[in-house]
Amino acid sequence: xxxxxxxxxxxxxxxxxxxxxxxxxxxxxxxxxxxxxxxxxxxxxxxxxxxxxxxxxxxxxxxxxxxxxxxxxxxxxxxxxxxxxxxxxxxxxxxxxxxxxxxxxxxxxxxxxxxxxxxxxxxxxxxxxxxxxxxxxxxxxxxxxxxxxxxxxxxxxxxxxxxxxxxxxxxxxxxxxxxxxxxxxxxxxxxxxxxxxxxxxxxxxxxxxxxxxxxxxxxxxxxxxxxxxxxxxxxxxxxxxxxxxxxxxxxxxxxxx
Amino acid sequence: xxxxxxxxxxxxxxxxxxxxxxxxxxxxxxxxxxxxxxxxxxxxxxxxxxxxxxxxxxxxxxxxxxxxxxxxxxxxxxxxxxxxxxxxxxxxxxxxxxxxxxxxxxxxxxxxxxxxxxxxxxxxxxxxxxxxxxxxxxxxxxxxxxxxxxxxxxxxxxxxxxxxxxxxxxxxxxxxxxxxxxxxxxxxxxxxxxxxx
Numbered sequence: 001x002x003x004x005x006x007x008x009x010x011x012x013x014x015x016x017x018x019x020x021x022x023x024x025x026x027x028x029x030x031x032x033x034x035x036x037x038x039x040x041x042x043x044x045x046x047x048x049x050x051x052x053x054x055x056x057x058x059x060x061x062x063x064x065x066x067x068x069x070x071x072x073x074x075x076x077x078x079x080x081x082x083x084x085x086x087x088x089x090x091x092x093x094x095x096x097x098x099x100x101x102x103x104x105x106x107x108x109x110x111x112x113x114x115x116x117x118x119x120x121x122x123x124x125x126x127x128x129x130x131x132x133x134x135x136x137x138x139x140x141x142x143x144x145x146x147x148x149x150x151x152x153x154x155x156x157x158x159x160x161x162x163x164x165x166x167x168x169x170x171x172x173x174x175x176x177x178x179x180x181x182x183x184x185x186x187x188x189x190x191x192x193x194x195x196x197x198x199x200x201x202x203x204x205x206x207x208x209x210x211x212x213x214x215x216x217x218x219x220x221x222x223x224x225x226x227x228x229x230x231x232x233x234x235x236x237x238x239x240x241x242x243x244x245x246x247x248x249x250x251x252x253x254x255x256x257x
Numbered sequence: 258x259x260x261x262x263x264x265x266x267x268x269x270x271x272x273x274x275x276x277x278x279x280x281x282x283x284x285x286x287x288x289x290x291x292x293x294x295x296x297x298x299x300x301x302x303x304x305x306x307x308x309x310x311x312x313x314x315x316x317x318x319x320x321x322x323x324x325x326x327x328x329x330x331x332x333x334x335x336x337x338x339x340x341x342x343x344x345x346x347x348x349x350x351x352x353x354x355x356x357x358x359x360x361x362x363x364x365x366x367x368x369x370x371x372x373x374x375x376x377x378x379x380x381x382x383x384x385x386x387x388x389x390x391x392x393x394x395x396x397x398x399x400x401x402x403x404x405x406x407x408x409x410x411x412x413x414x415x416x417x418x419x420x421x422x423x424x425x426x427x428x429x430x431x432x433x434x435x436x437x438x439x440x441x442x443x444x445x446x447x448x449x450x451x452x453x454x
Contacts, residue, residue: 004375071271077438097271122304124371124398200373252375252394256441
């Protein structure tokens with residue numbers, strides 16, 4: 001009886017379409033979100049993450065509709081992030097069918113939002129998404145905003161500790177240096193965050209080879225998020241699970257005998 | 258007809274869709290009589306013990322559950338909807354639950370909490386709920402659980418320590434995990450439960 005590692009495809013959604021870029025730029029179309037969610041579910045994804053990168057209110061409404069349609073046909077947990085600024089935004093997403101929400105910039109602007117969401121809906125619904133990169137801060141890692149373009153002026157490890165104290169239920173750690181490069185997760189960063197946190201940790205950014213996935217687990221990640229390697233068919237979810245299973249990591253077999 | 262009790266928390270629409278896959282009509286309701294008389298009642302629950310219990314009482318859900326047990330009508334509690342069926346909870350202070358079972362919902366002892374993700378279970382011999390999905394994983398999200406054995410068919414899971422993953426006790430059953438979020442295995446378990454209605 002063991003807890004399996006979670007493999008989580010991430011769908012960056014804007015105006016109702018999935019897109020993917022490198023280091024958060026050069027976005028290319030990668031498909032229909034509801035179709036892709038169903039496909040990943042069938043392939044054995046343990047959870048799905050939608051990241052709403054729409055710039056407009058109309059785009060956000062479209063994403064809400066995508067969440068609604070996905071939740072009605074895909075019976076695995078669904079996390080939605082992007083543009084969440086208030087308890088009301090969270091309520092709207094949960095009602096549309098999200099099981100968890102991830103917040104990022106709004107929590108940096110106003111950390112109390114973490115406690116407000118956790119008090120109302122419980123810590124288990126709240127994922128803190130942290131876009132971090134290597135820098136000359138106390139810990140060697142800093143938090144960025146605007147898709148890695150700006151420094152938030154925050155030390156990444158200090159921010160992790162503060163967010164945990166305020167009541168987040170999970171950490172989604174995105175390496176801005178590694179994002180979309182397929183050169184491997186930032187192992188040093190995962191280890192550093194693991195050492196200062198006691199909530200589940202999702203590693204994100206840089207997945208390329210199958211060995212990259214196991215390396216992130218060895219560094220202390222509980223779950224592995226990836227986008228481009230899945231969207232562009234570099235690896236199938238089943239291949240990642242087969243590899244991890246063969247190397248004695250516990251993985252879920254999504255198919256009934 | 259299956260009724261999903263609406264007492265102010267959680268995403269009920271996706272639970273409704275999951276239970277509909279069993280072939281039953283499923284309604285979301287906070288109406289006392291509809292919930293009392295449905296063939297099957299689902300008590301969901303997301304959030305903290307005390308706020309869920311408060312929500313349950315506000316729709317007379319505690320009374321509905323007790324009356325359904327007396328009338329031998331099936332009821333299924335899910336996650337915190339399972340926890341509040343017990344006598345006591347200790348999340349954010351000591352609180353009283355419905356008291357169907359005399360045990361306390363306690364914090365799990367594990368290095369990383371919440372317990373979040375897919376866990377296998379050790380299903381009870383003679384279990385109806387787990388028939389055909391005995392070796393499957395189910396989706397858990399919780400930091401609190403019951404550690405005592407309850408009912409004729411207790412199913413345990415392990416995360417840091419052994420805890421109660423499901424109870425089958427006559428007409429009342431409960432799962433600490435979310436069957437409606439547990440993929441094909443969860444839908445199979447829902448079908449197993451709905452076949453008892």
